[in-house]
Amino acid sequence: MDSIISLTGLSKSFGRRKALNNIDLVIGKGEFVAIFGPNGAGKTTLLKIMSTIIEPTKGNVLINGIDSKKDPSKIRGMIGAISHETYLYDELTARENLEFFAHMYDIDKDHIDDRIDDILKNVNLFQRADERAGSFSRGMKQRLSIARALLHQPSILLMDEPYTGLDQHAAANFERVLMGTGNSDVTRIMITHNIERAFELCDRMLIMDRGELRFDKLKTDIESVEEFKEQYLSIVEKDTDAEGISNF
Ligand SMILES: Nc1ncnc2c1ncn2[C@@H]1O[C@H](COP(=O)(O)OP(=O)(O)OP(=O)(O)O)[C@@H](O)[C@H]1O
Known part of the structure; x- marks a missing residue:
């Protein structure tokens, strides 16, 4: 399997606090990886470095052969990010939000409207397309932010607790959309505390603790959840x- 993400000797400190300590990790094209760990383990920091939002203190990040220090904007174009921060504009409608991001991502002008209609239907917001995002419930905002992340058909999806705010129906719908992306070799990385769901969906399970990668196995090598x-x-x-144990 070709690798799409390659992290070598990655460390990150915030002042005197070490958030990541010498992480080596290679992820193959099309893999679906789940990352677990207690609060403060370094999971979000790792994802933020992959998405070039923050820089490592030490080490190298190669995404699809591109060094993140040399061409971060090219890497950003390949990535769709879903997190508990929705990155939406409350004063714009759902459709206007997506139009704004479509221009940012340079999506072909002739296809923008169709693409936006499709993705709004996918996340069940088509009927609410012309309402302000600020008037949406938390779960609806999360669904719109999922649409935003998928809009430019990224080859890598980075998800930080994507189930936040989704009710059971929306979570099931999100998973349907998520599994639909698998047809096109999209690489998916998901931080979650939902072990049961991740075990069902993902190919590979990682556990981080105190800034270190402590467990890394293919699901097929794990007997059961x-x-x-x-x-x-x-x-x-x-x-x-460990603060996150109560989330378990
Ligand atoms: N911007 C920052 N400034 C200072 N310290 C930070 C910053 N971001 C993260 N940290 C620290 O780095 C460590 C790792 O944080 P991180 O958010 O990566 O953990 P996490 O595993 O994602 O936790 P959670 O499950 O709570 O989201 C924590 O000790 C955190 O306080």
Whole structure:
């Protein structure tokens, strides 16, 4: 399998706090990877470095062969990011929000309207397209931000707790959209505390703790979700300061 993301000797410090410590990680094209770990483990920091929002203190990031230090804007064009921050403009309608991002991503003008209609239908917001995003519920905003992230058909999807704010129906719909992206070799990386759902969807499971990658296995090499949960607890329980254990 060709690699699409390659991280070498990656460390990140915020002042004296070490958020990431010497991470090496290679992700293959088309893989669907889940990242778990307690609060403060460094998961979001890792994703932000991959998406070039922040720079590492040490180490190298290659995305599709491009060095993130040399051409971060080219990398941004390949990435769709979903997080608990929706990055939407409240005063614009759903459609206007997507039009704004479509121009930013340089989507072919002749196809913008069709693409926006399709993606709004996909996230069940087509009927609400002309209402202001500011008037949407949290879950609707999250659905619009999923549409924004997928609009330019990115080859890499980085998702930081994408289920935030979604009700059961919207979560199921999100998963349908997410699995639909798999046809086109999209590489997907998802931070979540939802072990059951991730175990169902993903190909590879990572556990981070205190800035280090502590577990990395293909799902086919893990016997069951119960075995994975035991592994998770045996890694994070040793860490008496683990804040995320209550999320488990
Ligand atoms: N901008 C920042 N300034 C200072 N410290 C930061 C900053 N961003 C992250 N950190 C610190 O880096 C460490 C890792 O944070 P990070 O957000 O990556 O953890 P996480 O695993 O995503 O946690 P969570 O599950 O709570 O989202 C934490 O100790 C955090 O306080």
